[in-house]
Amino acid sequence: MVTTIHGTPVVPGLAHGPVLVAAADVSAGAVAAYGDGGHADAAAALAAYDEAVAQVADGFRAKAAASSGATAEVLTASAGLATDRGLRGAVRKNLNAGQPLLPALEAAVDQFVTIFAGMGGLMAERVTDLRDIHTRVLARLVGEPEPGVPVPTSPSVLVAADLAPADTAGLDPSFVVAIVTERGGPTSHTAIIARQLGIPCVVGAAGAIAALDGHTALVDGRTGAIEVDPDEDQAGKRVKEDLAERAVLATWSGPGQTADGRPVKLLANVADAASASAATSEPVSGIGLFRTELCFLDRDTEPDVDEQAAIYTSVLEPFASEGKHVVVRTLDAGSDKPIAFATHPDEENPALGVRGLRLSFADPGLLHRQLDAIAIAAERSGTECWVMAPMVATVAEARGFGEAARERGLKPGVMVEVPSAALLAHKILEEVDFLSIGTNDLTQYTMAADRMATDLAHLTDPWQPAVLQLVAIAAEAGRQAGKPVGVCGEAAADPLLACVLVGLGITSLSMAAAAVRPVGARVADVTLGRCEEMAEAALAAVDPATAREAALAVLR
Template sequence: MEVRTLQGIGVSAGSAYATAVVVAPPVTAPADEPAPADADAELVRVKAAFEQVAAELDARAARADKTAAQILTATALIARDKGLHKAAGKHLAAGSGPATSVHRAVEEYAAQFEALGDYFAERVTDLRDVGSRTIAAVLGVPAPGVPTLTAPSVVIALDLAPADTAVLDRDLVAGIVTQEGGRNSHTAILAAQMGIPAVVHCADALSIEAGTSVSIDGDSGAVVVNPSAESVAALADRDSKRATLLSATSGPGKTSDGHAVGLLANIGGVDDAVAAGAQDLEGVGLFRTEFVFLSAKTAPTLEEQTDIYTRVFQPFGTDRRIVVRTLDAGADKPLAFADLGAEENPALGRRGLRLSQARPELLETQLKALAAAASATGADVRVMAPMVATVEEAKWFADQVAAAGLPKSGVMIEVPAAALGARHVLAPVDFGSLGTNDLAQYTMAADRMQGALSDLLDPWQPAVLNVIKAACAGAAELGKPIGVCGESGGDPLMALVLTGLGVSSLSMAPSKVPAVRFALSRHSLEACQRLAESAVSAATAAAAREAVLSAADPELQALLT
């Protein structure tokens, strides 16, 4: 048997070895589908097929955890989109068959989503999955997706739609490999939350045949087909040593010489909060409140929001901080009740705080609800705004937070202008938080949802690290704390660099906290500063990571190689 090694992007740590199971491909429309005899009647049937898919997604949402349920519910809304139905009807009237009409309508929408970029581009996989499932319903054939698993398996797919990822059996899915997708895809986010080793953007992944033995390394991104017994044993030995080493550290994050670095969780809802609250971490560094809004047809009321926020805050008691990001929506994350109109470039449009300034009643209600929930629970709540670029915006937001009676305000540093001007932008607020995903996107002029641009969006890009360095310098000049809540905060090596640059807290998927805690405990602050300097001085992303890895503590090297 030929041994082959494929390379992708590791997005969920750990290794796996099992038999490959290949996800059923999308169902496509017949090439020779005849024109409908009665276009109106066929439209009724197509709409019923869309609704069947939506109902199936709702049923899956009812069985999934909170974060997955929110994603599935949002995907069901795509299936119920009247504009999509209308587009299918247009093609039916023009003589296309029902399955072909669904396909053409979906592809029209997909092209629009890809052109809009960011959140919309992220939803193209979801949109096409809805289309494929609807075509299957129209044709009366089985829907695409993960086959029934009877033994531990490595799931191989072009990409995984939320409908598939959200209901994976953690006891039987040993690992995930996708040929497409990026660091911020739904597959990456949900796999990390579920603790399933995963590799995305792995070229030729679909060349792996079902039934083949596969090993994957969710750290390095290596996928080995027909691996040797020795290499499988080496991965298992590394995982065993990792578990032993990581179990030896606990408590607050700190370097070997006692420099404190807060270790916090990224959460998106009540279930996430309950799970994170039970773990050994210091609170929440990013509560993404947009999940409260995105699946709603009307603006959530003060009472509805207060109830949700209260349940999110309760698991953390009164002594662990909760950093809340206010509504991060806008043209790229559309809300039916806050439509500001079409924009040519939504990623650079009225999103985040810019939407809040255009629709201040949304922010006012949200801040009142957060204040009420904080009062009811006694929680240490700190509120920050997304997409802040200027000191005027920071000052406006700080005033709104103070007027609501909340004690601490902050801003997200995800726009290069805010990073370079941090000594001014942070002046009116109490803290800053680096959103490294968007910061990389805007620094490198590369859509962070485009898997093909993953190299540009590598968090080790020296240009991005230098922008972070500038933001940390501005915060230090003011004596203001600055954290990281982007995905790079969960990388043990990158955590050392960020600490060396002056970051005071790191927020990540809770499953990543033990490895970051261990990495910090093996290095002094001075060592972190040296590693940071070597990274920002490197010529390439690969050279930056290699410089840090080669100089890191040997035990950490053993965990990561």
């Protein structure tokens, strides 16, 4: 009998190979040799901290510059976290209290880890990033190279307690054939970057290191099953078949539609001009999510209308073609994406606080100036531009946003991330022209589960029947109103789930550009009727695992 452990599948694909465990750290000897650092006073120690932090942040930025899409976004956010003024202030306070630099750093990091973990939600997701920053700054201080994942010499399955963004972003898919982590959920940074790299990935696999270290593993990124020491011949045969199937999917070139011709718009999620330009090489109908806030994570002051318009124009211009459009999301600042000029500091629970559209309640000008800039960019580029607001919870909020967008000649929509927006979708669609479902937040808020709590990974799975029910409600409201309802969360990048979403009535799917071909090919191979059967089977399931199995059984 082959031993099998299970986790949450996040990137489909089969892979087999020897296990490589990531457990790199700063050597105890180097830390002991550093001692108190020999700094003359607290100011000198703080200067050493600043220098080390700058080196770490520069490393993140360099990796971000060499990346694109979601990977670049995550690395840029990590650079911002490394230079966070609150963290520096805690280190300075500890130094002034007489602590040596290394204990002062550790205490400051522990302080923020406790705060982030207590906040839950998106902020808890930053704990892994913060721990990674601590390790990298520590290495810089004691004169060692920043630690990272061991470099495999042959195709291997990488297994870790968790992976920091910088480690995941640097992986070579030709050598790291699969990723398994003990912690994390479907929307963790590891999952997001692995999806962009196309590496089969399973997260939240408790006990994976102890079970897999020293063994070979067959990882199924579609079901979450990890077989320990499987039969070599059988594993090789299954992987070969899966690779052949994926190779066929990768050749798909459009158009986006089911096997019987029902149109399904396939769109790209982007963060800047570089990722927008890169997306044009994929068979997409436009951009389904331009995350504007990611352009301003490192800004202390709000860019004026002209500067914003120039940034937005550079993203819109590559899609100034007939039949294509760009959906611009207004600032989704707050929670895990603090922006100095917009967000509220010291919120007790930022994930449930003043974020997204709610920032405009106290500062309407913030939204109006951004809409002015988007309207200018749309006119300059000649691109069909839609605009949507995040974190809308009421009909009145949708009405106010719709009026502000239409005054500027923009097509208004809202994101469905809060369960109330899904339940009121039919009323909200009386005020706006489209809906876009953000499955990451919708899942978290529906299931009341921290996305980074490993023990709750089964709850933060977008295959949860309760989440699918809310998607179905919103899609049906769109059908009745004759208005489009899309999905722009990570769920859209799962080819199997994409078929279910189409069966529920979703009209467009927006995802990382690298996922478009596999999703398009899968949808193109299934009739609308079969998609509807898959959706019915998934809705009737009692949990995510049986929902996947039921949908797959219908597909087969």
